[in-house]
Amino acid sequence: MESSLQLHTHFLTPIKPKTHTKPFTVRCSSNTNTNTNSKKQVGFVDYDKGERQVSILVPGYKNSDLPKHIRTRVQSDRFQKDWAVSEVVSKILKLNQHDDIVGLLNRWAGRFTQKNYPILIREISQTGSLEHSNQVFKWMKNQKNYCANNDIYNMMIRLHARHNQTDQARGLFFEMQKWRCKPDAETYNALISAHGRAGQWRWATNIMEDMLRAAIPPTRSTYNNLIHACGSSGNWKEALKVSKKMTENGVGPDLVTHNIILSAFKTGSQYSKALSYYKLMKGTNIRPDTTTLNIVIHCLSKLGHFEKAINIFHSMRNKRSQCDPDIVTFTSIIHLYSASGQIENCKAVFDTMVSEGFKPNIISYNALLGAYASRGMDKDAITVFNDIKKNGLRPDVVSYTSLINAYGKSQQPEKSLEVFNKMKKNNLKPNLVTYNALIDAFGSNGFLPEAVNMLHEMETNGVEPNIVTISTLLAGCGRFGKKVKIDSILDAADLRGIRLNTVAYNSAIGSYMNIGECDKALDLYKSMKEKNVKRDSVTFNVLISGCSKMSKYTEAVDFFNEMMDSNINISNEVYSSMISVYSKQGQLVEAESLFLKMKMTCGGPDVIAYTAMLHAYSTAEKWENAFAVFQEMEMKGVQPDLIACSALMRAFNKGNQPDKVFVVAEFMQDRKIPMNDSIYYEMLSACSILQDWRKTVDLIGLMEPSFNTMSVGLLNQLLHWVGKLGKTETMMKVFYKIVATGAEISNSTYSVLLKNLLAAQNWRKYLEVMEWMEDSGIEPSFDTYQNILAFAQSSGREFSVVIQDRVECLRRKSMPIKSQQMR
Structure with a gap:
């Protein structure tokens, strides 16, 4: 349309809007056919606003084409309008379906010729408005000069097919025969297409058989519609049968046929078959188009062949495939990058799509x-x-x-x-x-x-839960240790007739294992086997890891042997779990053998497997082997995490190599690996072995920002170590900082302080800490009083009297608090 406009306006010299006070517009029309049924292109250019528009005008049969006696009558009636068909359609679409559409049509002079009816139905049905088209069709059938024909019914059947109104389309098929219109190939094609859109491929097949009985030879479009009807329902086998029958009947497949079959494979999740068919297709003289390649890209993505799919995409963009990518292509590539976890590329492809002019x-x-x-x-x-x-x-x-x-x-x-x-x-x-x-x-x-x-809400609203719903709930129960909920959800699934699949069983077994209900997990596993539900590597991993956590190592080994006997592929997670099991049992040789076997697999060990092996060597006190594994991990490009670093530190401490612990700490800081309690504990142990006060001071500075998140046990260990070195002042300063962060202070923390203060003979601070305990509502123990009184007896007479007085005062102070607590 745009090119036609340019042909008729190239002689116009652009005029700048500065010279006009009113908008300057140019209108032009193009009509290469003088037939009254032809379409006319009408162009509009506004140079002031920089706007252009091209529209289609369908004149139809107007007043001048009517018989003389009718034309005379129409001209004398001022209510009769000599509208073009396009004008009639435009006026109808502006009305609501309940407005007087009949009154509007009765004012149209073109209704007096039946030749306008097919044109009117064609134009209004192309707008896609089903309600307006039905009202026009109903009005049309009530006109005296109306004569039913196949074209009108075919167009109406196709329109109902677009709106998935299958029953109505079938009703029109029977109605047209009552009007003595014999269905033709186009009619059957439209009806087959209607049932194909609704996923009713058996109906479509029956209509094809009716077509053959009526001695109407099917066209290529007929076969394509039937293949699409089968394929869109996921019945790719039936689609192939129709395709074979199509070739046997001498109707050769075209590009559309091949695309429909590829789409059938795609809908039926037969991605490998689709790619094989594509290879056969390339051996013919039919060249693939953009639709073909879009399907191939989708299938490659589903199979995980991301690189091949990307190569096809690049070839389309570089014009090597002679098929330009469309919006479907770009969207498929966004899905591909999303599935492969490359989210940054998703945005890049989206921006590229926009920059290349796609909306x-x-x-x-x-x-x-x-x-x-x-x-x-x-x-x-x-x-x-x-x-x-x-x-x-x-x-x-x-x-x-x-x-x-x-x-x-x-x-x-x-x-x-x-x-x-x-x-x-x-x-x-x-x-x-x-x-x-x-x-x-x-x-x-x-x-x-x-x-x-x-x-419950989704069921109330008529949405039936499925196995995904149950699996999601079970996974949540296991994650947060809700024993009662697991049982109730399994009962709910049974009550609703939802049969558990592999994922659901795995979630339920894992949930029971997480809350320590091993017997229920094993019972569920037996039920899984009895019902012949497929077991996978996840099933055995949750069983093995769950048994390992509860120290049921023999059962874990039995499950591993059962997994191998069942020829189920051993995943990295299972390897890691079994290495951990062997390590905890002191079976280092078995752990090493399994680790070596894992290296020979295509994937190789991951960070979890390496960490499990580090724990194994740490338990066996073989720091050289642990360090070698850590170095191999680095060489293979596997990024160590804090658990792996903690395991290596423990191996160094057990092997009396505390200096190397701080080398690992520097490594973690360089790699920006966050530290946790286990890391700080190993570093504190290294300081203890080295008896190095300077490193202890550095460690305190490193730990200080995390005081409020550390466990009480680790904080107590830090205070104990500083006090043991005789640095009671520093110990108290660290304690003040811990209190300032709002960290939890327990009775055990005060006990650490008192023990070290007494060892340093700092009885004044000892008594002061006891007062803090009283103020915090923590009652000093009997031993706390006895220890300070024993210290008083061994000290000079002057200090002994002062200490005993202070202790007696503290006891009297605690009496009201104790009696209040008893009440």
């Missing part, structure tokens, strides 16, 4: 939004969500569900609920995926009652 649709926005949501990047997700609205699109159920998921993974379940309520307020009905996302947001963050309540 993102809601599916593209949802792909980017889903990528951010999968990683819990809630701020980026809400930015994309707001961009959807800014660009004139309306967020759909998928958009809101992704945002719920984003807040859930970022540990903000309350915001997930806000989004859920906002979604319902905007008249969007939550689906099963939405409810599952909200249940996961609650369950994964410890809000199990809210998660269970959401299960």
Whole structure:
């Protein structure tokens, strides 16, 4: 349309708007056909505003084409309008479905010729408005000069097919025969397409058989529609049968046929078969198009062949494949990068799509939004969500569900609920995926009652829970140790007839193991075997690791042997769990053998496996072997974490190599690996072995920012070590800093202080600390009093009297507090 406009306006000299007080516009039209049924291109250019527009005008049969006696009558009636068909359609669409459309049509002079009826139906059906088209069709059938024909019915059947109105389309098929219109190939094609869109492939097959019985030879379009009907329902085997029959009947497949079959494989999750078919397709003379390559990219992504999919994408962009990428291509690549965890590339592809002139649709926005949501990047997700609205699109159920998921993974379940309520307020009905996302947001963050309540709400609203719902709830129970909830959720699944699958069994078994219910976990595993539910590496890993935590090492080894006998692929997690089991039993040789076997697998050991081996060598007090494993870990490019560093430090301390502990600490600081209590404990142990006060001072400075998060045991160990060195003043300063951070101070902490103060014969500070205990509501023990009184007897007479008086005063002070507590 644009090119036609340019052909008719190239002679115009652009005029600057400065010379005009009114907008300067140019209108032009193009009509290469003088037939009254032809379409005309009408162009409009406004140089002042810099706007242009091209529209299509369908004149139809007008007043001048009517018989003379009718034309004379129409011209004398001022209410009759000589509108073009396009004008009639435009006026109808402006009316609501309940307005007087019949009155409008009765004012149209073109209704007096039946030749206008097919043109009118064609134009209004192309707008996609089903209600307006039905009213026009109903009015048309009531006209005296109306004559039914196949074209009108075919167009109406196709329109109902677009709106998934299958029963109505079938009704039109029978109605046209009552009007003595014999269905043709186009009619059957439209009806097959209608049932294909509705996923009713058996109906589509029956219609094809009716077509053959009516002696109407199927066209290529007929076969394509039937193949699409089978394929869109996921019945790829039936689609192949139709394709074979198509070739046998002498109708060769075209590019559309091949794309439909590829799409059938895609819908049926037969990704490998789709790629094999694509290779065969390339051996023919039919060249793939953008749709073909989009399907191939999707299948490669699902199979994890990301690099091959990216190469096809680059070849499309570089014009090597002679198929330009479209918005579907870019969206598929966004999904690919999201699945591979490369979120930065998702945004880069989205920006590239926009820069190349594509206007993102809601599916593209949802792909980017889903990528951010999968990683819990809630701020980026809400930015994309707001961009959807800014660009004139309306967020759909998928958009809101992704945002719920984003807040859930970022540990903000309350915001997930806000989004859920906002979604319902905007008249969007939550689906099963939405409810599952909200249940996961609650369950994964410890809000199990809210998660269970959401299960009841979804059932109340007519949404049936599925196995994903049950698995999500079970995983939440195991994560937060809710024993009662596990039993009730399993009962709920049984009551609703939901059969547990592998994932659900794994979640339930793992949940029982996490709360120490080994017997119930084993009973559930027996039930899993009895019901022939497939067991995988995750099943055995939760059993092995769970038994190991409860020191049931024999059972763990039995499960490992059972796994090998069942020829189930051993995952890295299982290897690591078994190395840990052998290590705890002192079976270093078995642990080393398993670690060596793991090295020969395609993946090789990961950080968890290396850490398990570090623990094994640490337990066996072989620091040289532990250090060698750590160096190998570095050489293989496996980034050590704080658990691995802690295990190596423990090996060094056990091997009397405390200096090396501080080398590991420097390594952690260089790599910005955060430190925790176990790291500080090993460093404190190294200071104790070295008897190095300077390193102790440095360690205190390193630990100070984390005093408020450290365990009481570690803080007590620090105070004890400083006091043991005779540095009581420093010990008290550290204590003051601990108190200032708001850290928890227990009776054991005061005991450490008192013991070291008494050893340093600092009885004044000893009594002062006892007063602090009284003020804090912590009653000094009997031994605390006895120790200071024994010290008083061994000291001079002058100090003995003072100490005894202070102690007696403290006892009297504690009596009212004790009696109040007894009440």
